[in-house]
Amino acid sequence: MMITVSRKAHFNAAHRLFRSDWSDDKNEAVFGKCNNPNFHGHNYELIVSVTGNIDPETGFVIDMKVLKDLIKSNIENAFDHKNLNKEVAEFKELNPTAENIAVVIWNKLRPHIDDSKKLEVTLYETPRNFVSYRGA
Ligand code: NI
Numbered sequence: 224m225m226i227t228v229s230r231k232a233h234f235n236a237a238h239r240l241f242r243s244d245w246s247d248d249k250n251e252a253v254f255g256k257c258n259n260p261n262f263h264g265h266n267y268e269l270i271v272s273v274t275g276n277i278d279p280e281t282g283f284v285i286d287m288k289v290l291k292d293l294i295k296s297n298i299e300n301a302f303d304h305k306n307l308n309k310e311v312a313e314f315k316e317l318n319p320t321a322e323n324i325a326v327v328i329w330n331k332l333r334p335h336i337d338d339s340k341k342l343e344v345t346l347y348e349t350p351r352n353f354v355s356y357r358g359a
Pocket of ligand 1: 238257263265
């Protein structure tokens with residue numbers, strides 16, 4: 224019997240979406256306000272979901288304290304109050320779109336969660352815009 228448990232987390236971060244190999248006009252046309260050269264911030268809401276069997280001894284899929292600490296140490300400490308383009312290595316050459324941030328988060332968490340369990344990451348960039356990633 225597979226069941227899914229989820230933990231919500233939060234971080235604030237700044238970003239800019241642009242490609243240095245595109246003209247200013249093309250960056251403006253494609254990325255709009257998110258191309259602001261002076262960066263801008265978002266209040267990101269993160270939902271990390273783990274799917275697996277219930278451990279018969281504990282009654283848990285995963286200990287929520289463990290999941291909370293994984294998110295804190297790997298994601299919040301790395302991203303919160305950071306400029307993603309300038310301060311987070313993964314985005315030096317990668318546009319920090321919600322899609323790419325979700326994939327980076329998934330890749331950072333996956334090694335810490337048992338292979339028998341499935342991992343899904345949902346990232347809200349705004350209350351209305353969100354993306355989900357559950358691995359390739
Ligand atoms: Ni933005």
